[in-house]
Amino acid sequence: MTVVSISMPDELLNRVDEFAEEHGYTGRSEVFREAARNLLGEFEDKKLEDRDLMGVVTVLFSYENSTVEERMIRLRHEYENLVSSNVHNHVGDHYCMELFILEGDLATISTFVGKIRATQDTFTVDYSVIPVDEMGPFAGHE
Structure with missing residues (x-):
């Protein structure tokens, strides 16, 4: 090894x-x-391939770190066809939370989340992905 x-x-x-x-x-x-x-x-789930997906990504970072906020703005513009909504909130006295609502395919969402995770000085990056196509979010589940 x-x-x-x-x-x-x-x-x-x-x-x-x-x-x-x-x-x-x-x-x-x-x-x-x-x-x-x-x-x-995480993104290798065959049940999600070739489907319309909705993703929710939450990022927490320090209020004092403007480079993270600038990176979030750049990513939002770079992925304007993927990001259907974006919210910036202040949390407490020292933190910012960025919330992204995404609509797209697995590969594009995966790339977007990867770029957010690669952003230095974020505290947490959390996300979820669910299908929103005609098969519905519970397709294949009994």
Whole structure:
């Protein structure tokens, strides 16, 4: 197995180590392998391919960090055919929340979410995707 070196803040690494111990992982490598598999598999759901989808993406970042806000504005304009709505809210005294409502296909939504996740200095990026075509959100579920 190949050994990979990554950089991350000490606080995040401590959280990973605590998580591994609390949940019975053999170590942080096992946590990172599972996280990577989950991340890579998120948009590989065959039930979502070739369907009209709605996505909701929420981003939380520091109020003081204008570079994140500028990046969100650039992405909104770059993906104007995907972003059907965008809301910017202040949360508490120090945070901003960006909410994107998306309508499009799996590949485009995946690329958009990937670019948001790649934006430095965001605290969290959360999203969900559901089909909104004629088959409905529960197609294939019994």
